[in-house]
Structures are given as C-alpha cells and as structure tokens.
Amino acid sequence: MRVKIDWGSCEGNGACMFEAPEVFEVRDDDNLYVLQEEPPEELRSRVEAAAIACPKYAITIED
Amino acid sequence: MLTIESPVDFDYDPYSEEALRDPTDLYRELRKRYPAYPLPQYNAWALSRFEDVWDVGADGERFAMEAIGPVYDPADLSLRYDSPPPEPTLEPPIPSFSTLNPPVLNQLRQGIGGPLRPGAVARMEDDMRTLARARLDELVPHGRFDLYTDYGGEVSAGVMCRIVGLAPELAPQVLEAVNEGLRRKPPGPANSGVALLPLVDVLTEAVARRRHDKEAGNERTANRAIDGLLETTVSGRRLTDQEIGAQLFTIVTGGTETVPKVAARCLLELWRRPEQLAEVRADLSTNCATALEETMRFGAPLQHVGRCAKVDVELSGAHIKAGERVFLLIPAANRDEREFEDPDEFIWNRMPKRHFAFGHGLHFCIGVHVARLEGRVLLEELLNRVPDYEIDEADSLMPPSDFQIGYIRMPIEMR
Numbered sequence: 340m341r342v343k344i345d346w347g348s349c350e351g352n353g354a355c356m357f358e359a360p361e362v363f364e365v366r367d368d369d370n371l372y373v374l375q376e377e378p379p380e381e382l383r384s385r386v387e388a389a390a391i392a393c394p395k396y397a398i399t400i401e402d
Numbered sequence: 403m404l405t406i407e408s409p410v411d412f413d414y415d416p417y418s419e420e421a422l423r424d425p426t427d428l429y430r431e432l433r434k435r436y437p438a439y440p441l442p443q444y445n446a447w448a449l450s451r452f453e454d455v456w457d458v459g460a461d462g463e464r465f466a467m468e469a470i471g472p473v474y475d476p477a478d479l480s481l482r483y484d485s486p487p488p489e490p491t492l493e494p495p496i497p498s499f500s501t502l503n504p505p506v507l508n509q510l511r512q513g514i515g516g517p518l519r520p521g522a523v524a525r526m527e528d529d530m531r532t533l534a535r536a537r538l539d540e541l542v543p544h545g546r547f548d549l550y551t552d553y554g555g556e557v558s559a560g561v562m563c564r565i566v567g568l569a570p571e572l573a574p575q576v577l578e579a580v581n582e583g584l585r586r587k588p589p590g591p592a593n594s595g596v597a598l599l600p601l602v603d604v605l606t607e608a609v610a611r612r613r614h615d616k617e618a619g620n621e622r623t624a625n626r627a628i629d630g631l632l633e634t635t636v637s638g639r640r641l642t643d644q645e646i647g648a649q650l651f652t653i654v655t656g657g658t659e660t661v662p663k664v665a666a667r668c669l670l671e672l673w674r675r676p677e678q679l680a681e682v683r684a685d686l687s688t689n690c691a692t693a694l695e696e697t698m699r700f701g702a703p704l705q706h707v708g709r710c711a712k713v714d715v716e717l718s719g720a721h722i723k724a725g726e727r728v729f730l731l732i733p734a735a736n737r738d739e740r741e742f743e744d745p746d747e748f749i750w751n752r753m754p755k756r757h758f759a760f761g762h763g764l765h766f767c768i769g770v771h772v773a774r775l776e777g778r779v780l781l782e783e784l785l786n787r788v789p790d791y792e793i794d795e796a797d798s799l800m801p802p803s804d805f806q807i808g809y810i811r812m813p814i815e816m817r
Contacts, residue, residue: 369519
C-alpha cells in the first residue's frame, strides 16, 4: 500500500493524524509529514480511516 | 422516480415565511417524506438527510459551485442550465474563493490559509483570552449586557482584525459592517452588498499598504494571510489588491458572523438545563469544547449552502439532472434521526462523530480551527467570570432569515 497526498488540497487540518499517527503527523509548522509512504498492511484500516476523515479528501491509497 | 416537476402534497419553500422563522418542523417532515424535495421554481432540489448532504458536500466530481456562490440569493435562481453549469470566469477581478472550484479554489485557500491552520491558531489563544477578559472587565460590572454584540461579536471581530492585519480599534466597525450585511429583507433580493462596501475597501487598502511595505522589504508589517495571497499565482498571474481584498472579506465575515451566535446559543441551552450547566462547570477547560460542538450540531445558524449538478445524479429517489441545483439543508441534516439518537435533544456531552456545521469536502470551513478555539475561549472565560446568570429570553432576538437563523440579541444578567 502506498499513501499519496494531494498537496494542493491538504490544509494541515490534522484529522488524519488522529486516525493513524504512525503514518501522518502535522507538526508545529502546520505542515503534514507522511512518516511512512508505504505503511505495513496491518495499518490499512487506519490509513483508510484517515483518508475518509480528511475533510479535504487529500489522501488516496494506492495498492 | 421523482423529477423536478413532480407535484408533491407538502409545501416547502426555503424562502417562505415559515421557513425563514423556524423551519425545524418543516425539516423534520422533509427528512421523513421528501428527502429530495423538488423546487422547480429555483431549478433545484432540497436535500435534508444527513447522508445525502454529507455525500454531496464531499462530491466535487459530480457537483460544482456556480458563480452565484454557495449562499443563494433568490434573485439569482432564475438562471437555468440544461447542462453542466458554466465555470465561474477567472477574468479579473477573481471573486471570493468561496464561489470557485478547483484548481483556483485550492490555490486561493493555500494562499490565505496560513494563519488559519491549527498551530497558528493555537498560538493565538492567549490573545483571544486577553480580548475576552478585557470585554468582561468592562461588561460584567454593568450586571447586564448583550452576549452577541457586546461580548462574542466584539471578540470575534477583534480576532479577525488581527488575522487580516487591521487595527484592533476597528473591531466595532467591522462588526457593524458584517451585521449590516446580514440584515436581509426576504423574500426579495437579499443582500445587495452595498452596506458592506466600506469593509471591502478598508481591506483592499490594507492589501495595498502591505504590498508597498513588502516590496520595500519591511517585514514589520508582515501578515500571513495577505503575504500568502500576494505570493499566489492564479492563471499565470499575481492577484490585484481588490482580488485579495475580496478573499479577506470572506474570512472576516465568516469569522465574525457565526461564532458569537453559537457561543450565545450554547449559554442559552445550558441555562435552560441547569443540570447540564453544572456538569459543564465541573471542568470548564475540557467541557466547553464539547458543549460547543453539540451546539454546532444542534443550532448552528447557517440554513443552506448550494451546489449545481455537473452530471445526472440519482439520489434519495430523485433524478437530478446536470444543471439542476441542490440546497443542502444544514440544520435539517444535523437533526437527522438516522444519524443522531434523539436529535432534537441538546446533550452537552453527546460528542457526535461528525456533523455538517463546518461542511465537508472542497469547501470545508477554512476557519474551523479559529471557530473552535474562539468559541471555547468565549465560553470558558465567561463561565469562569460569572458564577451564575440568567438569559433574558423575552428580550432576545432571532430575526427571520433565509441565510442565518440565529440570535443577534441575547441579554445576559449576572445573578
């Protein structure tokens, strides 16, 4: 699984970080950092939850 | 399958007297019997169930913003399209981001949004508290004041002045300008915009001053919202002062008109339920945010936002054709019994996993973090300062509106 961010849409709201903090981190500089671009399979459901939680739909998952 | 011309045995018009005053019962009936209600006179459908409202908000592929923007002026609804709506023109002057679609929508939001992001907002907390405490220092000794205008409104306008680089002394005038723009005379043409022009001009002048300073290398007057937009490129060019002023105007009005109404409403609902107020008071620093979130679900004032179908869509038994509009009835969705248990009950610690008060998708409220923090600070500071209070309901005022139905006068008395 590969995580892709639409950087033109992402506004650093941080909803993804609540769902999957191992993968997404919005830091004090208000930017999103993807900690694992290819997270392990056991995180799939949480990464999917992060994609759904994003109010701007800036996250897509490629298999 | 309903078509937009289908006759129905139930009358609903978003601009009727009843809908402008208190549409709660109408919304309940719509959810139950006509989740997609045909409004042929506006070439539109009214959507009232949570799932539909949420899905359309999220669906930038099949639904678009028209040039007339998300908050409909009925005078504009005579425009009809038999196919996808024309894209808003990007000829100068580019209008507010709130009326645009990607990619320009996102470019403008990226440009203006720096000071609205969570970390930047969190760093404003002390300033917000200072503003709120200063207002309370002045107001509480009077024993009675207006929660909307004197307290929340002044603080909200002060916060927005800071974000867009206006002098804090302008806050009362900004509030007045925003309130004047909200005074609508339905059902005719709603807001001519005339009363608001001075605010647009004031903001455009602030942009011109900052542009001049920035070009001269003066970082003392740096402002993240303005600077971000000065550096934004749209269609291969930079934005004019007027275009940037229009973007700032949107966040100033959005940030000033809603939060104080929600904060006042929260204090009203808690006052009506002393046992809930006591629970909130047990830990103000945690519980105010929770109570505020329920207030947004229960009584956020914005009535509807609109979108236009780009393709044919089937939804809740309706056949929505390309070029037809949908009214997303926000308070109807937020009281949908399919999404919320006992939706008409105010339960301060309900903690809904989602609601539509900030929208969802491309036009998700850009001021969400400011709203949440400022609302929490307004509640916390007031409840900290005032051990016991009464709301003068008889003297409270919630004028009919096709836009925002919320209290614009709510006297509070110290006990």
